[in-house]
Every structure is written in structure tokens, then in C-alpha cells.
Amino acid sequence: MSEQVRTGEPVHVCSVDDLPAVGAVVADIHGRRVAIARDSAGHVHAFDDTCTHANVSLAEGEVEGELIECWLHGSQFDMRTGEPKQLPATVPIAVHTVTLDGDAVYVTLAD
Template sequence: MSEYVKVCTLDDLPEVGAVVADFDGRRVAIVRDSLGEVHAIDDTCTHANVSLAEGEVEGCTIECWLHGSRFDLNTGAPTGLPATVPVVVHFVKIDGSDVNVALNN
């Protein structure tokens, strides 16, 4: 696990949806789910190599806009085909309104 880095503030996030943060050589999707929880996952779909942050968030999943693969935001596991490989989930810590992320490898 890397050190926590401030990547954005809560105000930078949509009410439900995602933004992309580029840091430590990684593109990470910072996602607020339907319950208001904030998650961080690798931004690239494991099926089609496109940005997940551009997809739709529903409940605690994000859907790839290109082919409809869905990923669980807590585990990274694919919950809808065609993806079969999980995305990496990173560690999130909220400090006041700051969203801090530590990379998970």
C-alpha cells in the first residue's frame, strides 16, 4: 500500500458518479455511490481498456459505458459480463472534505 494522497475534495465529486484522478502513474476513478460512500478503483475497464469514470453508477456498482460490464465498487469484482477480470480497488480515507487515496499495489 502506498501513502495516502489528497486527490480531490467531496465537492469535486458528483452526487452520484465518478471523476478521474491521475497520480503516482495511475488513472484512478474516484466514485461516489448511491449511498454517498466514496470508492477508488482503477479507471480502466478490464474488458475493453476504456475509462470506467465515464460509466453509470448504480447502487454500489459502476457500469462500463462501452460494453456494459459492471464492477462492484467494494471488491472490484465483475458483476456483469463481458468483463471477467476484477479491477483493483484502492484505499480511501475522508479527512474533513478531503478525499485521500492510497494505492493498493
């Protein structure tokens, strides 16, 4: 039985301790692949896991500052806004709202 995604409903996805010190993991939230990443300042971000240029997993790429780099062609995206910062990607990725409750990470999916 499939669950309906409710806009604005936070979903518990992991604990902060489940994340690499700097890097990303993938979570399946109601059938949507979402990358959960921690940057070098310790901030947690959530965004669609698929590169808009090459259709590969962004979570497999490198996190540098607040950017995630696609491992295939080097496109970079701002994890805060989803905006592409390095070609060849020109289309933004969807970003999702992260809420921390203690060490629990909750994600609210964007439309």
C-alpha cells in the same frame, strides 16, 4: 522528475465537493489513472479507471448503487471489491483505500 509511489502512503486527490452527487471523476495518482466515485448512499470509492474487458474509462460509465457500469459493453464492477458482476468482463479491477479527513479525499494505492 517523477515521484516514486510509496505503498501505504495516502495521497490527497480532491474534496468530496469535487465529486458528482452520484458518479465518478478521474484522478492521476503518480501516473496511474484512478476513478474516484460516489455512490447513491454517499460512500466514496477509488479503483483503477480502466475496464478489464475493453480498456476504456470506467469513470465515463454510470454508477448504480455500489456498481459502476462500463459505457462500452455494459460490464459492471463492484466498486467495493473490484469484482465483475456483469459480463463480458471476467477480470476484477484493482480497488484502492479511501480515507476522508473532513471533506478531503485521500487515496492509498493498492499494490
